[in-house]
Amino acid sequence: xxxxxxATLSEVNKDFLPLNGIDFVEFYVGxxxxxxxxxxxxxxxxxxxxxxxxxxxxxxASYVLKQRKITIILTTALHPTSEIAAHTHFHGDGVKHxxxxxxxxxxxxxxxxxxxxKPYMEPVTKTDKHGSVVMSGIHTxxxxxxxxxERSNYHGEFLPGFQKxxxxxxxxxxxxxxxxxxxxNVGWFEMNxxxxxxxxTLGFSQLMSFDDKxxxxxxxxxxxxxxxxxxxxxxxxxxxxxxxxxxxxxEEYLDFYNGPGVxxxxxxxxxxxxxxxxxxxxxxxxxxxxxTYYQELVKRIGHIDEExxxxxxxxxxxxxxxxxxxxxxxxxxxxxxxTLFFEIIQRKGSRSFGKGNFKALFEAIERExxxxxxx
Ligand code: FE2
Numbered sequence: 001x002x003x004x005x006x007a008t009l010s011e012v013n014k015d016f017l018p019l020n021g022i023d024f025v026e027f028y029v030g031x032x033x034x035x036x037x038x039x040x041x042x043x044x045x046x047x048x049x050x051x052x053x054x055x056x057x058x059x060x061a062s063y064v065l066k067q068r069k070i071t072i073i074l075t076t077a078l079h080p081t082s083e084i085a086a087h088t089h090f091h092g093d094g095v096k097h098x099x100x101x102x103x104x105x106x107x108x109x110x111x112x113x114x115x116x117x118k119p120y121m122e123p124v125t126k127t128d129k130h131g132s133v134v135m136s137g138i139h140t141x142x143x144x145x146x147x148x149x150e151r152s153n154y155h156g157e158f159l160p161g162f163q164k165x166x167x168x169x170x171x172x173x174x175x176x177x178x179x180x181x182x183x184x185n186v187g188w189f190e191m192n193x194x195x196x197x198x199x200x201t202l203g204f205s206q207l208m209s210f211d212d213k214x215x216x217x218x219x220x221x222x223x224x225x226x227x228x229x230x231x232x233x234x235x236x237x238x239x240x241x242x243x244x245x246x247x248x249x250x251e252e253y254l255d256f257y258n259g260p261g262v263x264x265x266x267x268x269x270x271x272x273x274x275x276x277x278x279x280x281x282x283x284x285x286x287x288x289x290x291x292t293y294y295q296e297l298v299k300r301i302g303h304i305d306e307e308x309x310x311x312x313x314x315x316x317x318x319x320x321x322x323x324x325x326x327x328x329x330x331x332x333x334x335x336x337x338x339t340l341f342f343e344i345i346q347r348k349g350s351r352s353f354g355k356g357n358f359k360a361l362f363e364a365i366e367r368e369x370x371x372x373x374x375x
Contacts (some may be wrong), residue, residue, distance in 0.1 A: 014227075016285075017112060017202050017230070018230065019102060020068075022100060024064070024073055024097075024099045024183075025097065029075065029093040030076065035074045035076075036074050037169075038286055039065050040169065042282045042283055043067070044171060044278070044279075045072065046067060046160060047169075049063055049162040049164060050064065050163060053078070055162070058075070058078070059084075061076055062162070067174075067176045068173070070177070076088075089142065090143075091259075093339075094335075095144060096145060099149050100147070101151070102147055103150065105148040109137075109138065112138050112201050118138060118168050121135065131161055132153050134150040135147060136148045138201075140184075140271075141186050141261070142259045142261045144184070144262060146202075174282070175274055178267070179268075180266040180268040181235035181237060181264055181265050182266070183238075183262070183266075184238060184260065184261070185260055185261060186240050187240065195227060198227040204229050205228060206226065207226040208226045209224065209225040210225075212243075212244075214244040215362065217363050217366060219244055219246040219366055220246055220248035221243065221244050222242050222250045223239065226353065246366075249369060252369055253338065256339055257339045260337065263339075265340070266343035266345050267345070268346065269344060270346065273316070275346075276348070289360040289363075290360070291319070293360050300320075304348075305316075314329070315329055317354065319352070319356040319357050321353040324349015325350050330343050
């Protein structure tokens, strides 16, 4: 692993694309009404806004859900000819839009397109009685898109066209607080192409890299580089498959998603034990590592605040670096296709990604792949 001083790099080159964070993540799904119920019931998201036929939108229904700083939109097609229907037919449920909050969506579009980005949406101003929002967008890997959202002149609930979603079914939140990072799976030998895209077109820098020596088991391998924007608020690891004895998890993803896309979204919590206990009680399924992992844990990690038997019972993993430690756990895929899953993460000083857990984790994923007949 090599670490590059991203701060120094971004000080030298003025940030031409200042991002204030991830505004929202929009999923295209087969049945948004049922998906919204799942994310409320299982993941503790709160009803926030809605658009659909009742609000004058004829081609789709979108449910906006929130938990602390995390906003997700679940969108479904109402007609077979829409591009949303084509997307879910081809990819299954998955992430379509990763939207950045920016001060100026027009500049963001022109600065990135000038540097080679493929336009997706020219800057448009959407207005209602609560003000106006400027939106634009560019393509990234696969059919995934980055939107730029400028909302400083908007005082409505979410975006023009949406209305507040009043629901009398409101399960409690589970303590999820923010998006820590989002990982993209790209095709064979395409990692550096997309690393360069984030570097040259969006002004990101490389935070760290993992090669197949870091991330391999007896059977499969992958390579990964972590890209971070100038403000450090957005982190996107990019994975590509690497040659192994059997089919890697990235290849399985690419086969079932039919190309590159978002592999996992890491959501942070200030108390992973409480959050994971609650998620498990609500039926969220997590990957489990063998009990031997916990027998070796103290030797590898040293002292931590949490009790090992509690972590073992829940299946929470721990890793340490120079700056501190982190606790993390991964769900099984949240669709029938083995594609998108979630990570739950609590950072206690560490800013890395759990390299020490890769082997145990990937062996757990391989056991699942084997059950699906895809190893
Ligand atoms: Fe992750």
